[in-house]
Amino acid sequence: MGAIADLPVRSARRRAPSPVLRATAEPWFLRWTVILLVVAFMGAMFLLPLWVVFQEAFRKGWAAYLKAFDDRAASHAIWLTLKVAAIAVPLNTIFGIAAAWCVAHFRFKGKRFLGTLIELPLWVSPVISGLIFILLFGAQGLFGPSLREHGIKIIFALPGIVLSTIFVTFPFVARVLTPQMESQGHKEEEAAMTLGANGWQMFWRVTLPKIKWGLLYGIILCNARSMGEFGAVSVVSGHIRNQTNTLPLHVEVLYNEYQMVPAFACASLLALLALVTLLLKTFTNRKATATT
Numbered sequence: 001m002g003a004i005a006d007l008p009v010r011s012a013r014r015r016a017p018s019p020v021l022r023a024t025a026e027p028w029f030l031r032w033t034v035i036l037l038v039v040a041f042m043g044a045m046f047l048l049p050l051w052v053v054f055q056e057a058f059r060k061g062w063a064a065y066l067k068a069f070d071d072r073a074a075s076h077a078i079w080l081t082l083k084v085a086a087i088a089v090p091l092n093t094i095f096g097i098a099a100a101w102c103v104a105h106f107r108f109k110g111k112r113f114l115g116t117l118i119e120l121p122l123w124v125s126p127v128i129s130g131l132i133f134i135l136l137f138g139a140q141g142l143f144g145p146s147l148r149e150h151g152i153k154i155i156f157a158l159p160g161i162v163l164s165t166i167f168v169t170f171p172f173v174a175r176v177l178t179p180q181m182e183s184q185g186h187k188e189e190e191a192a193m194t195l196g197a198n199g200w201q202m203f204w205r206v207t208l209p210k211i212k213w214g215l216l217y218g219i220i221l222c223n224a225r226s227m228g229e230f231g232a233v234s235v236v237s238g239h240i241r242n243q244t245n246t247l248p249l250h251v252e253v254l255y256n257e258y259q260m261v262p263a264f265a266c267a268s269l270l271a272l273l274a275l276v277t278l279l280l281k282t283f284t285n286r287k288a289t290a291t292t
Contacts, residue, residue: 053271056264068265076242077250077266083158084233084246085226088165092222096173097215101207103174104181105189118174121167129167130235133160156238161246164232169225173218180214213287220284224277228270 058065068074099118103111121129135141137154147154154160188210192202208215230248237244245253247266254263 050271053264053267056260057268059264060261064261065265068262071262073241073245073253074250074262074266077245077247078269080158080161080245081227081247084161084165085223087162088169088226089219089223091166092170093173093215093219095170096177096218096222099174100177100181103178105186115178119171121169122171126164126168126229126231127235130164130232133164133167133232133236137163155236156240156244158244160236161233161244164236165226165229168229168232169222172222172225173215176214176218176221177211180211184210213284213290217281217284217287220277220280224273227273 069078099114103115103118134155136143137147137160138144139148139155141155144155154163188206189202192206197205228248229246230252233246234249234252237246237249239245239249239253241253247270251263251266251270254266
């Protein structure tokens with residue numbers, strides 16, 4: 001009888017499930033192989049080029065580095081880059097907020113199509129977008145003769161650079177804010193409206209505090225792309241020194257002229273912009289994630 005009574009216990013012991021292997025239970029050499037491959041790839045594709053840029057920029061010392069920015073063309077390129085960003089980023093911020101509000105709060109036919117149009121510049125080559133502006137506003141373009149009659153110059157001038165920059169950068173703010181607004185809902189806005197708040201009061205006191213970190217995140221991305229844009233601006237600018245060359249275009253001109261130290265000195269400014277953008281992006285992304 002005792003043996004029979006022990007049968008369930010023994011069978012339970014035999015049928016006990018084996019311990020589940022965790023995802024991190026791979027052999028140590030496999031984990032370290034994957035980690036080393038990732039680190040080697042990141043070093044070869046990002047850290048090594050960054051190191052080369054700064055090495056070439058300071059190859060002849062600080063004096064040669066600072067002298068690269070004494071050139072009138074370099075100063076104009078930096079100033080033009082800042083001017084274009086100062087125009088494009090605020091406009092794209094306003095558009096991004098309006099587009100995100102529209103997609104997140106309203107229901108209408110063609111909503112998905114609108115979202116696709118907002119992301120269109122991300123999938124179109126910047127060179128193609130520049131060619132589109134040439135076909136629209138160039139001398140032989142659709143609106144070119146009419147613009148020429150009224151003395152308005154867009155292509156090979158500041159307006160063309162601004163338009164092309166706006167086109168390639170306008171999705172960033174909207175793409176960041178849309179999912180954040182959708183996840184937060186709009187109950188608080190509705191409550192504010194029922195308490196007598198008008199549209200501006202609702203936006204400044206209810207909506208903006210909720211999306212401020214996501215908005216800053218999108219602005220940072222938009223600003224970095226606008227200052228570093230090359231393809232579309234290269235097509236519509238005409239590469240006119242001291243007139244339409246932004247900082248990326250000026251780097252190309254110096255490099256083609258074999259002025260290596262000035263070229264890499266100007267490129268180092270764009271590299272520093274990328275590093276600062278990465279740090280700010282990480283900080284604001286954490287804040288935006290914490291508020292969702």
